[in-house]
Amino acid sequence: xxxxxxxxxxxxxxxxxxxxxxxxxxxxxxxxxxxxxxxxxxxxxxxxxxxxxxxxxxxxxxxxxxxxxxxxxxxxxxxxxxxxxxxxxxxxxxxxxxxxxxxxxxxxxxxxxxxxxxxxxxxxxxxxxxxxxxxxxxxxxxxxxxxxxxxxxxxxxxxxxxxxxxxxxxxxxxxxxxxxxxxxxxxxxxxxxxxxxxxxxxxxxxxxxxxxxxxxxxxxxxxxxxxxxxxxxxxxxxxxxxxxxxxxxxxxxxxxxxxxxxxxxxxxxxxxxxxxxxxxxxxxxxxxxxxx
Amino acid sequence: xxxxxxxxxxxxxxxxxxxxxxxxxxxxxxxxxxxxxxxxxxxxxxxxxxxxxxxxxxxxxxxxxxxxxxxxxxxxxxxxxxxxxxxxxxxxxxxxxxxxxxxxxxxxxxxxxxxxxxxxxxxxxxxxxxxxxxxxxxxxxxxxxxxxxxxxxxxxxxxxxxxxxxxxxxxxxxxxxxxxxxxxxxxxxxxxxxxxxxxxxxxxxxxxxxxxxxxxxxxxxxxxxxxxxxxxxxxxxxxxxxxxxxxxxxxxxxxxxxxxxxxxxxxxxxxxxxxxxxxxxxxxxxxxxxxxxxxxxxxxxxxxxxxxxxxxxxxxxxxxxxxxxxxxxxxxxxxxxxxxxxxxxxxxxxxxxxxxxxxxxxxxxxxxxxxxxxxxxxxxxxxxxxxxxxxxxxxxxxxxxxxxxxxxxxxxxxxxxxxxxxxxxxxxxxxxxxxxxx
Numbered sequence: 171x172x173x174x175x176x177x178x179x180x181x182x183x184x185x186x187x188x189x190x191x192x193x194x195x196x197x198x199x200x201x202x203x204x205x206x207x208x209x210x211x212x213x214x215x216x217x218x219x220x221x222x223x224x225x226x227x228x229x230x231x232x233x234x235x236x237x238x239x240x241x242x243x244x245x246x247x248x249x250x251x252x253x254x255x256x257x258x259x260x261x262x263x264x265x266x267x268x269x270x271x272x273x274x275x276x277x278x279x280x281x282x283x284x285x286x287x288x289x290x291x292x293x294x295x296x297x298x299x300x301x302x303x304x305x306x307x308x309x310x311x312x313x314x315x316x317x318x319x320x321x322x323x324x325x326x327x328x329x330x331x332x333x334x335x336x337x338x339x340x341x342x343x344x345x346x347x348x349x350x351x352x353x354x355x356x357x358x359x360x361x362x363x364x365x366x367x368x369x370x371x372x373x374x375x376x377x378x379x380x381x382x383x384x385x386x387x388x389x390x391x392x393x394x395x396x397x398x399x400x401x402x403x404x405x406x407x408x409x410x411x412x413x414x415x416x417x418x419x420x421x422x423x424x425x426x427x428x429x430x431x432x433x434x435x436x437x438x439x440x441x442x443x444x445x446x447x448x449x450x451x452x453x454x455x456x457x458x459x460x461x462x
Numbered sequence: 463x464x465x466x467x468x469x470x471x472x473x474x475x476x477x478x479x480x481x482x483x484x485x486x487x488x489x490x491x492x493x494x495x496x497x498x499x500x501x502x503x504x505x506x507x508x509x510x511x512x513x514x515x516x517x518x519x520x521x522x523x524x525x526x527x528x529x530x531x532x533x534x535x536x537x538x539x540x541x542x543x544x545x546x547x548x549x550x551x552x553x554x555x556x557x558x559x560x561x562x563x564x565x566x567x568x569x570x571x572x573x574x575x576x577x578x579x580x581x582x583x584x585x586x587x588x589x590x591x592x593x594x595x596x597x598x599x600x601x602x603x604x605x606x607x608x609x610x611x612x613x614x615x616x617x618x619x620x621x622x623x624x625x626x627x628x629x630x631x632x633x634x635x636x637x638x639x640x641x642x643x644x645x646x647x648x649x650x651x652x653x654x655x656x657x658x659x660x661x662x663x664x665x666x667x668x669x670x671x672x673x674x675x676x677x678x679x680x681x682x683x684x685x686x687x688x689x690x691x692x693x694x695x696x697x698x699x700x701x702x703x704x705x706x707x708x709x710x711x712x713x714x715x716x717x718x719x720x721x722x723x724x725x726x727x728x729x730x731x732x733x734x735x736x737x738x739x740x741x742x743x744x745x746x747x748x749x750x751x752x753x754x755x756x757x758x759x760x761x762x763x764x765x766x767x768x769x770x771x772x773x774x775x776x777x778x779x780x781x782x783x784x785x786x787x788x789x790x791x792x793x794x795x796x797x798x799x800x801x802x803x804x805x806x807x808x809x810x811x812x813x814x815x816x817x818x819x820x821x822x823x824x825x826x827x828x829x830x831x832x833x834x835x836x837x838x839x840x841x842x843x844x845x846x847x848x849x850x851x852x853x854x855x856x857x858x859x860x861x862x863x864x865x866x867x868x869x870x871x872x873x874x875x876x877x878x879x880x881x882x883x884x885x886x887x888x889x890x891x892x893x894x895x896x897x898x899x900x
Contacts (some may be wrong), residue, residue: 188833212563212585212587213581213584215586296727296732300469300732301724302723302724318723320723320724322724323725323726323727323728324728325878326728329822347781347829354561405671406671407727408669408671408673408727409670409671409673410671411668411669411670411671411727411870411871411874412726412874413871414880425864425867428557429562429861429863429864429867430864431861433564
């Protein structure tokens with residue numbers, strides 16, 4: 171085999187993937203980045219290069235800052251709750267005090283929210299959180315509230331309600347991943363800790379958490395990026411309203427593009443989101459490499 | 463070992479070849495179906511043999527199963543032009559058409575909502591129908607309306623959906639209301655009466671996701687009494703006394719608890735559900751929902767009325783109208799054939815058939831739909847519609863959906879007490895609307 175042939179062979183093998191990545195990933199991303207530097211592209215047949223003007227407009231738009239604030243609340247609360255609920259349920263399912271059948275049944279029940287599509291989740295929760303819905307009915311009968319709460323229609327509670335829906339729909343991913351991790355921890359470690367006299371809390375923090383650390387870091391990073399980009403659930407439940415109360419970066423970008431037809435502004439917003447996701451992605455890759 | 467290496471290489475080459483071929487197929491599929499083939503096979507004017515037109519719309523989903531396909535098949539039988547139906551729900555269709563407009567890959571013929579027309583026309587993604595009609599020698603006097611931008615037609619309403627008011631007669635009877643309200647004061651009195659029985663008087667969907675409640679529910683009050691939100695094609699919100707009175711009227715209903723709970727996240731289907739379940743006495747809604755309501759609640763005793771007007775109003779009442787419009791993509795390579803198809807849908811017979819199927823009113827003034835087998839309430843709605851002036855100022859307005867959304871947000875701020883007065887609210891809305899009209 172000649173030196174040149176040897177050099178080129180691996181790239182030939184990679185060619186199909188490279189072609190697909192270029193068409194499906196690189197080209198759209200480059201186009202969106204390009205759009206963000208022009209005045210209104212698509213609508214304007216001859217767009218003019220405006221440099222960073224679109225970024226300046228987006229970053230000086232008060233609604234964008236509301237969207238950032240809401241996004242941070244939505245993302246941080248969601249991933250913390252996902253982590254806590256996922257860990258709790260995974261440990262319940264991993265306990266030796268329950269039978270195999272019981273564990274199997276609860277594993278299916280706990281994982282159910284993850285099986286539904288965003289549209290189904292949105293419809294179900296919209297019905298439950300309707301002022302005349304099940305939740306208000308139960309809470310009224312239990313004496314917890316005296317008048318109907320407008321869960322998705324009130325600016326005071328809409329963001330918390332949407333976050334709750336997202337927590338419900340996302341925790342099974344943590345639960346399943348952590349459960350897989352827990353089942354991979356050697357029982358020798360727990361036996362050794364028991365012989366050393368460690369209590370349950372010490373065992374959890376000194377053995378379980380360190381053993382799960384690589385999985386947990388990956389989960390948190392992936393969840394951060396996914397929740398940051400969450401659009402369907404918010405759009406179908408509140409549409410970013412009432413009055414921007416649940417506006418997030420993704421709904422802001424959608425409205426700029428498909429409601430105002432300001433594709434350049436939408437692109438600028440998307441590039442800002444891309445930068446944040448890329449930073450998290452770099453950390454994720456580094457962490458994966460370190461794990462290897 | 464050597465055989466294995468050769469086999470691996472052959473397999474790799476086969477995989478690469480397949481992937482490249484599949485990519486080529488992906489790139490060429492659209493053209494192959496609708497444009498390129500037809501060009502080769504001669505998309506001649508008039509004949510149309512071999513031409514396939516893509517028709518993207520949401521109508522197929524809302525019409526009885528197969529009804530639109532049957533209508534299109536008759537056209538194919540007559541002309542040889544094939545129609546490839548792309549039917550999806552309204553919201554999906556909107557997104558797909560907007561994406562197609564952005565990328566220049568819009569389907570040949572598209573179903574349009576009047577609120578999208580301005581933007582697509584300005585974008586140059588939908589064709590100027592005035593030119594096509596002129597070229598075909600079409601007599602456009604038979605069209606009940608045309609949606610124009612800068613004096614040229616870009617959309618033709620195929621069928622119209624009127625928005626009268628629905629009244630739950632049992633709720634009204636229980637509250638002691640014998641006569642349907644005709645004025646706003648009478649309406650408030652009726653709402654007051656039903657609210658004593660724990661029923662909401664009226665409902666308005668103000669969800670940010672689908673802000674059409676501003677068009678189909680809020681503005682109907684203004685239009686019914688002859689008011690307008692535009693003047694010479696520009697926003698006329700600030701200082702508009704009639705609109706200010708309408709805002710105050712709706713705020714009063716909110717303050718007095720006449721409006722169904724959850725308005726700020728309510729969508730139109732939620733409102734229909736509230737009415738169907740007997741939790742709301744009145745709602746302003748499209749006649750298109752008549753069949754659904756009858757099916758969901760066969761025993762519901764309801765009637766139609768025109769939207770009540772301000773005291774002393776004696777002019778012709780306005781009635782909100784929405785429509786299924788049609789347009790042709792600028793990127794369509796067979797505009798003449800596409801126009802033939804539009805002309806076919808707008809012909810009196812086909813248009814009448816579509817109107818009956820859709821529970822709507824025809825877009826061709828010469829069409830004579832046979833409503834004899836339709837519900838008597840539908841016939842009443844048709845009579846009310848004919849007695850009113852059809853109006854919808856959002857049709858043909860720039861970024862209509864965004865106008866509705868921003869108005870809705872300002873309205874919610876006023877209702878919640880964040881804005882001091884209706885005048886301030888309208889001033890703020892005007893400021894948000896102006897950039898779209900510049």
